[in-house]
Amino acid sequence: MSLKTILVHLANDVEHRTRLKVALKLARQHDAKVFALFIPTPIGMPAGITGRGASAMFLSEASRNAREVADNLEKEFHEACERDGIENAWLVIEGDHVELMSEHAHTADIIIAAQPIIEHLEDHFRTRLPEELVMQSGLPVLVIPRGFDPEIQIGKKVVLAWKGTREAVRAIRDSMSILASAEKVLVLTVGADAGDALSKLEVMEHLRRHGVNGEARNLAEIPDSVGKAILDFAETQSCDLIVLGAYGHTRWRQILLGGVTHEVLADSKIPLLMSH
Template sequence: MPIKTILVHLADDAHHTARLEVAVRLAKRHDAHITALFITFPVGMPPTVAGRGASAVFISAGRERARERAAALQKEFDGTCANEGVSHTWVVEDGRHLQALSYHAHVADLMIVSHSDEGEYLEDRFRLRLAEELVFDVGCPVLLLPRVKPVPSIGRHVLVGWHSNREAVRAVRGSLDLLRAAESVTVLTVGPTPEDKLSEHELVAYLARHGIRAEGANVEDRGGIGTTLLAEAKRRGSDLLVMGAYGHSRLRELVLGGATREVLRHAEIPVLTSH
């Protein structure tokens, strides 16, 4: 699928510059439009805030500070895109992050966010799982960036984690433009291919018909699929991992598959994923 609209989460955090840099880089490569979404509602409340009144005061004060910060970020965003000659739109929303991002993803081909931060407190580990929740809630591929500044490169050497199911297929189809622009693409399977699944060779042939030259590889499972994929990405010098996101929501609790959990929480390179 062509990448023509990129949605970037431009929150007031230390990693927003890296997300903007990657969005601009990809927009120039694919002649795409960037929509930057800034959300004034706080991501979550610290453990010290308790009670309905205190919560309301915290949210109100947080929104006011966010609006002030939004003005500065808009100048940075507009200036960067104008200097790079990139078509762009700035949007400010007052709703909750997951709902607002999911809503605007309906008219985007790719969303860019940062990996979740584990946080200092146990509460943080639940309220800051925005990136993981987005993968299962939005209708477009999600590009998760590692929490490093800047992101050195992305999409030159791509590793595709292939498992021949719906999630992996959606991730591959959502990344065709990125794969086409890559210098090298490796389709990797871990362990033997079950009889009811397509091997890496079938996907390599499929990509060739899209004008994408790729090589297939199979490796033994070394401590879990997620761990193996990350180790292979590092060994091969990959700067992008494409894989399906496996899991489901149970009674509003996000339950990740083992490979997905391992990759989303420990990847040191960008990950493009889809559910």
């Protein structure tokens, strides 16, 4: 799938400029339009805010502060787009982040969102934007990790986590334009499953026909944590992107019991492209 419209989620958080810079860099690489959607409404309520009056006051103040941030960011965005000749759109709108992003995803090719912050047990059960978007929007979601340097080019060396599942097939199709432009794509399987080995041969041929410079890799011994094994492999190989089919098992099962998607999303220091 070609990338011609990039939808980037913006809010009043410390990483919004990073996501915007990544979107602009990706747009230059793929001659794409950037649609920046800034949502001033807070994603969640701080634990210390209790009572209807206090909640309303917090929401009003937070939204007002966010709109001031949006005004300054919009100017930077339009200047950067004009300088580089990038087609663009900017929208500031209040509401539910998942609903608004999913609605505007109908005419986009990829979503850029922030890595969720998981510091407390209850964070596992709150709305976590990338997870909700990959399940509801119908689009691949490029998750930008905390502290990421936006000057790093994403997609030069990619690890494609392969397993013979519908989600993994979808991830390949959704990321094909990125894979085709990569200098190298490492197709990684974990364990010695004969079915996965056979399907990987077919996948390698499929990628070759699309002009992808692919190389098959396997971690024969199944580790205690497949997610950690993927992350360790990607870091050891100096990859700048992980492509992953998300939630082969139910999302709530992964949150409660752990799972590959849950582990990689929570702990990755490398951008992650997820599809479902």
